Amino acid sequence: MRRVRHTVNGGPEVLFTEDVAAPEPGPGELLIRTEAIGVTLPAVRKVREGSEPVPLGGEVAGVVAALGEGVTGFAVGDRVTGLCFTHGYAELAVVHSAMASHIPAHATAVDAIALVRSGLVARGAYEAGRPEPGESVLVTAAASAIGTLALQFAKAGGARRVVAAVSSAEKADFVRELGADEVVLYGDESWGEPVDVIIDAVGGELLAPAVRALAPGGRLVAFSSGGGTIEAYDLLVGGKSVIGFQMGLIARNKPALYARWRDELWQLHAAGELRTSVAAELPLNEAARAHELIESRRNLGKVVLVTGQG
Known part of the structure; x- marks a missing residue:
């Protein structure tokens, strides 16, 4: 082979x-x-x-x-x-x-690759941020496989405002089609009005501007392999928090929840309510x-x- x-x-x-x-x-x-x-x-x-x-x-x-x-x-x-x-x-x-x-019979192998793992991580990271209807959500790496699905979860979850953070302006139309109300670039001096929840798939040097983009009491969900460092003072000033998320822990410790999320992904996909x-x-x-x-x-x-x- x-x-x-x-x-x-x-x-x-x-x-x-x-x-x-x-x-x-x-x-x-x-x-x-x-x-x-x-x-x-x-x-x-x-x-x-x-x-x-x-x-x-x-x-x-x-x-x-x-x-x-x-x-x-x-x-x-x-x-x-x-x-x-x-x-x-x-x-x-x-x-x-x-x-x-x-x-499922309605799906291809490529569908499965585009949906299951990325969808589980997107769903889990979104839930970890404890979003409330009417809050605002920002997704980094919004044009990635996980990011595109996280945008859709935020929109379907009742977010008042969904912001997509991307690396280039060429991706703006793409992420808007998936539910982004606003688009910001990583290098922008400001990411606009502060947000309540950030789903961060990038890490590294992007952590500092992401924390600055949080509203008081805001939550940043970190699940990236990119690492990064955050100053504790930057969290204390606005009562902000950073939540680490790893899907492997859900799979091992909460298999029933893992299976339910996976089944729901396929149901949404079959109904045309979740786009890969x-x-x-x-x-x-x-x-x-x-x-x-x-x-x-x-x-x-x-x-x-x-x-x-x-």
């Missing part, structure tokens, strides 16, 4: 495709013949900034090719999506059954191009690798 990996850290150019033996599913695991693979900013950062090369895991979707010992609820031939923690940029990927779910956005579908051997697209911040929505096996 083919897979993509890297032996040194650096830019997209260090990725290469190799032929290797197919993996075997262990106890409780599924072997998935992938059709679509999600490319995420954390994966891109691991290649660029990691201390050492690591397997490129993440979201995969396809057909169950084999079952490990003790697996229940799945059968060979089922269409599934899930999180792979080993080599996910591959034609065959291993996923633990606890991190997998079925793809796919920036590009690229073949597996163009993983470097996919990473470059995300690094350059040119993507409008999800970047997906496809294997041509669907």
Whole structure:
């Protein structure tokens, strides 16, 4: 089978495709013949900034090719999506059954990649901010896969004002179509009228201006892999708070809630009430191009690798 990996850290150019033996599913695991693979900013950062090369895991979707010992609820031939923690940029990927779910008949593998993981994070981060109807919400990385869905959750949740923060003015029309009432650029001197909730997917140097953009009593939800530092005084002055969010904790500690959110995502998608956005579908051997697209911040929505096996 083919897979993509890297032996040194650096830019997209260090990725290469190799032929290797197919993996075997262990106890409780599924072997998935992938059709679509999600490319995420954390994966891109691991290649660029990691201390050492690591397997490129993440979201995969396809057909169950084999079952490990003790697996229940799945059968060979089922269409599934899930999180792979080993080599996910591959034609065959291993996923633990606890991190997998079925793809409804109305959806494609690309739909699953664009909706499930990004939608769960967007929904969870939005809920973590404890928004009240009539409050204002700002979403950073608003043109990303997670950001596009977070905008829609904010609009549907009754936000008085939804603000999209993006890297360039070329993205303004795109995020307005998804529900943004206003658009600001990261480099703007001011992000306008302060907001009650910020859903931040960027972190790093953007944390300081994001905190300044909060209204008194405002909440910033941080779930980015970009890190960053906040001065405690900047929070104390306006009684502001920062809330860390990690979807993995929900999946492990509140599986019923995780499953309910996932089912609701599919219901909203089937009803046409939640729009997914796919920036590009690229073949597996163009993983470097996919990473470059995300690094350059040119993507409008999800970047997906496809294997041509669907």
